[in-house]
Amino acid sequence: MESMEKKIREIAREIFINQKIDFFLGYEEGSVPLKSRPFFIQAKEKTPDGLINRLVWNSFCSNNLAVFLPKFFEHDPRKKPPRIGISVKGCDLRSIVALIKEKQVPRENIVLIGVPCLGMIDKTKVEANFQGLEIIGSEETPEGVLNITTKDGKKHHLKREEFLQEAxxxxxxPMTEGTDYLIEGKARDPGDGGYARIKAFEDKPPEERWEYFKREISKCIRCNACRQACPTCWCKECFAEQTDLRWIGASIDLSDTMIFHLIRIFHQAGRCVECDACYRACPMGVDLRMFTKKIVQDVDELFSYVPGFSTEDTPPMSTFREEDSDNFISEP
Amino acid sequence: MAQGVIKKEDLYRLLSTAAGKKKVYAPIDGVGGIEFAEIHEQKEITLDYSNSKLSPKSIFFPQREVLCTFADDALEEVQTPKEALIVFGIRPCDALSLTYLDKVFSDSAGRFKDPYYLKRRENAVIISLACKEPRATCFCTSVGGSPSGKEGADILVYELADKLLFESCSDRGQDFMKTASVLFKQAEEDHKTAAKEQAEKAKDGMPVLNLNGLKERVDKVFEDPLWDEITRNCLGCGACTYLCPTCHCFDITDEENRKGEGYRIRTWDSCQYPLFTLHASGHNPRVNKKQRMRQRIMHKYSYTVDNYGDIFCVGCGRCILYCPVNLDIRDMLNTLNKL
Amino acid sequence: MENPYIPYPVSIDAITIENDAKDLKTFKLTFDREEDLKAFTYMPGQFAEMSVFGKGESPFGIASSPTEEGYLLFTVKRTGTVTKELHNSEPGRKIGVRGPLGNTFPWDRMVGKNIVIVSGGFAFTTLRSAITYMLCKEQRSKFGSITTVYGARDPGELMYKDILKSWEANTNIDLTLTVDRAPDNGWHGRVGLVPNVLKEVNPSSENSIALVCGPPIMIRFTIPVLLELGFNKDDIIISLENRMKCGIGKCGRCNVGSKYVCIDGPVFTYAELEHLPAEY
Incomplete structure (x- = not known):
């Protein structure tokens, strides 16, 4: 990944020099272990070499950077929309395609640097491995080993592959296609999509599923981190906050919280790219992955549609075809 | 000052004996991580934590609180809390935060007292647990606190191997210890020495953030373009404010059923949400995330200094640990203070 | 312990439509309990939270004057949930009022001074209160001249039309009405934006205090005019609005810098505002 990091910096420098972009959006080292964080570089008069050298690429670049784009392109007659260079993983790219399709991001203002994705580390999995013992340092080797230092001063060596995110x-x-630049390298082998996990859950009795749903949602504190971290949650006014026709209450009453998540996730039907940004963002560890994946699977199976690849096709929720499934009427 | 030692395994016996009709709150390992909850037996309590994920403010200032109930157009009932509480195990930073919330909800000018918060506070005994090993994200000593700080606590407890050393720091704490005096063993000299050493070690290990002159600095640089840069990562969620032990902003809304019966509730709200300040006219004094994050920082490090004489940050580090984009308040403060 | 979150029960006694667009209505409220009427002592400039159970609460400037005894007046623009419900109400309905809240116009300082009042649109409410108060027999002699410029988009949007008519005929007050747009007929007042008309009226700043209430844009353009006329920054009094919930300095949303509009305001001097961020 070091070579990828080097390449990203080179391309960033090149497009700054050629004045192709006003901003570059990548990652820098985070202030806590196991975390890289979004990093904006703004073009000033000179090539911002010092900042470019802070760009990193490693197993902690989880954040889906697409989430930052729509704000830059909100209509403002006083400002010229910026040109933004952005390093993207497979999921980030699919989010951007969805945003271009939904007219939130103009393709011509974006310079895409595709990075073949080897998968990102699940911070919670690593933390769980140490059962509450604080992790104070983390680094990875090119051989796929995570070196972890814990509070007691001990060093631990973990296999990267065993601590990847489910997503x-x-x-x-995991491979990006159609980007303006593509970093050389091999992405991990594609996974199976995880539908089997949903099937297994669906086979459980309703009470058990309900209990699971209740347990997860009961952790929610309505901080909106899931919504704010989601690139396709760009509504100017969220249904959850409409007051003149109130759909749900403002509190953490379980029914309100459940409705919040259900509607938010349903609104992602045909748009969710399974990046799990919502799950990672949640400070309370609400596991939304079962529900988001279910929506993805339904859209796939009912409408043979996988979002985030074409900016041309019509999203299944915006159209009706005669052959569309109507079993929600006949077999509700 | 009263001192006494108990064995860890006798903690619940002690708390329940002294409690009388009071409810006992203690740290448990809940579904969403370490949290404070009402407990009924020893085995529910955990002492294996650096700090709770949600701050204990929700015990006194719950995320959802019914202010009154109504039917049709008439007020039916005004609700005020009746329970008395013993809260065990909150960390010194969070105990300190309660003294800040007290200032907001009691109003020093005496004009408007908040009965919901104050009723719970008035009847509560706060037993805080000194930190043995502060987290790497903790910075309490830089904002006037300490891993063994006593402010806001009625009793401070040190965790010593298999024992707990209790030290009262208020009259209420002393009364509590008197009520359960038979359960305490006398604190020996080596207990006290161990506690002192532990406190020193914890304090010395803390990273230091130089916040000297920060208030004057942030007041001066309110319009600086740097605010745009340091807030660019912000997603605009409310995680930092909801987890923060001193954030206390709230909303008041009504909920009713089709028969016109319902309640007026107060719920946590966040300065990070655009709706927080949106006028009915559509005008919004804080339209973008720069302004909203600046408000959060100014509120904590400048406005509360003007209004209450304190920085409303206790250095617990929750906002650092749980921010989805690792927007680190220490970095922001450092950058601002160097301007 | 007294509970500052609980409103007094009041009844809507009468409703008056104030403008042609019919989105401004004045509500006359009477207290259901005699002791609440006594407890609700206020001065012009203050506000209160009007409360419709099931819909919520919203803050409004008190439009009546304490000299109008036995009732309260609030003028409400139909914009959101609470105001819509109020507009759909009939006289007789029970609602709630919580207050009085906030500070008042600086009445101690205003005694003996000439008073210049500048207002635009719907913000005229607390100034109706102030003028009514100053014009009452016991009070009038305490103040010098009263010069008022009040403007609206068009004549149909000027509020309190009957009272305006009586003030126009009253030699105790010099009232100038203006509208942004010239109507086809029947308009005898001025045409022009409030700051410009204020310049034409040219009130003396000598021993004067100016009260300014209006939309942010009007305030922004009025202040330079007043400064040009020679008003001290301390003698320009501005009433602010910000979104509010609790009204008692706790819920944290109406602040402008370290000041809360609900308890430190809504009335500020320009000298104070100059040192605060423009977050209103």
Whole structure:
């Protein structure tokens, strides 16, 4: 990944020099272990070499950077929309395609640097491995080993592959296609999409599923981190906050919280790219992955549609075809 | 000052004995991580934690609180809390935060007292647990706290191997210890020495953030373009504010059923949400995330200094640990203070 | 302990439509309990939270004057949930009022001074209160001249038409009405934006205090005019609005810098505002 990091910096420098972009959006080292964080570089008069050298690429670049784009392109007659260079994984790219399709991001203002994705580390999995013992340092080797330092001063060596996020293990599209630049390298082998996990859950009795749903949602504190981290949650006014016709209450009453998540996730039907940004963002560890994946699977199976690849096709929720499934009427 | 030692395994016996009719809250390992909850037996309590994920403010200032109930157009009932509480195990930073919330909800000018918060506070005994090993994200000593700080606590407890050393720091704490005096063993000299050493070690290990002159600095640089840069990563969620022990902003809304019966509730709200300040006219004094994050920082490090004489940050580090984009308040403060 | 979140029960006694667009209505409220009427002592400039159970609460400037005894007046623009419900109400309905809240116009300082009042649109409410108060027999002699410029988009949007008519005929007050757009007929007042008309009226700043209430844009353009006329920054009094919930300095949303509009305001001097961020 070091060579990828080098390449990203080179391309960033090149497009700054050629004045192709006003901003570059990548990652820098985070301030806590196991975390890289979004990093904006703004073009000033000179090539921002010092900042470019802070760009990193490693197993902690989880954040889906597409989430930052729509704000830059909100209509403002006083400002010229910026040109933005952005390094993207497979899931980030699919989010951007969805945003271009939904007219939130103009393709011509974006310079895409595709990075073949080897999967990202699941911070919670690593933390769980140490059962509450604080992790104070983390680094990875090119051989796929995670070196972890814990509070007691001990060093631990973990196999990277064993601590990847579910989204990455299940990911069917780790390779980016159609980007302006493509970093050389091999992505991980595509996963199976994780539908089997949903099937297994669906086979459980309703009470058990309900209990699971209740347990997960009961952790929610309505901080909206899931919504704000989701690239395709760009509504200017969220249904959850409409007051003149109130759909749900503002509190953490379980029924309100459940409706919030259900509607938010349903609104992602045909748009969710399974990046799990919502799950990672949640400070309370609400596991939304079962529900988001279910929506993805339904759209796939009912409408043979997988979002995030074409900016031309009509999204299944915006159209009606005669052959569309209507079993929600006949077999509700 | 009263001192006493108990064995860890006798903690619940002690708390319940002294409790009388009070409810006992203690840290448990809940579904969403370490949290404070009402407990009924020893085995529910965990002492194996650096700090709770949600701050204990929700015990006194719950995320959802019914202010009154109504039917049709008439007020039916005004609800105020009746329960008395013993809260065990909150960390010194969070105990300190309660003294800040007290200032907001009691109003020093005496004009408007908040009965919901104050009723719970008035009847509560706060037993805080000194930190043995502060987290790497903790910075309490840089904002006037300490891993063994006593402010806001009625009793401070040190965890010593298999024992707990109790030290009262208020009259209420002393009364509590008197009520359960038969359960305490006398604190020996080596207990006290161990506690002192532990406190020193914890304090010395803390990273230091130089916040000297920060208030004057942020007041001066309110319009600086740097705010755009340091807030660019912000997603605009409310995680930092909801987890923060001193954030206390709230909303008041009504909920009713089709028969016109319902309640007026107060719920946590966040300065990070655009709706927080949106006027009915559509005008919004804080339209973008720069302005909203600046408000959060100014509120904590400048406005509360003007209004209450304190920085409303206790250095617990929750906002650092749980921010989805690792927007680190220490970095922001450092950058601002160097301007 | 007294609970500052609980409103007084009041009844809507009468409703008056104030403008042609019919989105401004004045509500006359009477207290259901005699002791609440006594407890609700206020001065012009203050506001209160009007409460419709099931819909919520919203803050409004008190439009009546304490000299109008036995009732309260609030003028409400139909914009959101609470105001819509109020507009759909009939006289007789029970609602709630919580207050009085906030500070008042600086009445101690205003005694003996000439008063210049500048207002635009719907923000005229607390100034109706102030003028009514100053014009009452016991009070009038305490103040010098009262010069008022009040503007609206068009004549149909000027509020309190009957009272305006009586003030136009009253020699105790010099009232100038203006509208942004010239109507086809029947308009005898001025045409022009409030700051411009204020310049034409040219009130003396000598021993004067100016009260300014209006939309942010009007305030922004009025202040330079007043400064040009020679008003001290301390003598320009501005009433602010910000979104509010609790009204008692706790819920944290109406702040402008370290000041809360609900308890430190809504009335500020320009000298104070100059040092605060423009977050209103």
């Amino acid at each position: 990455c293990i299940e990911c069917r599209f």
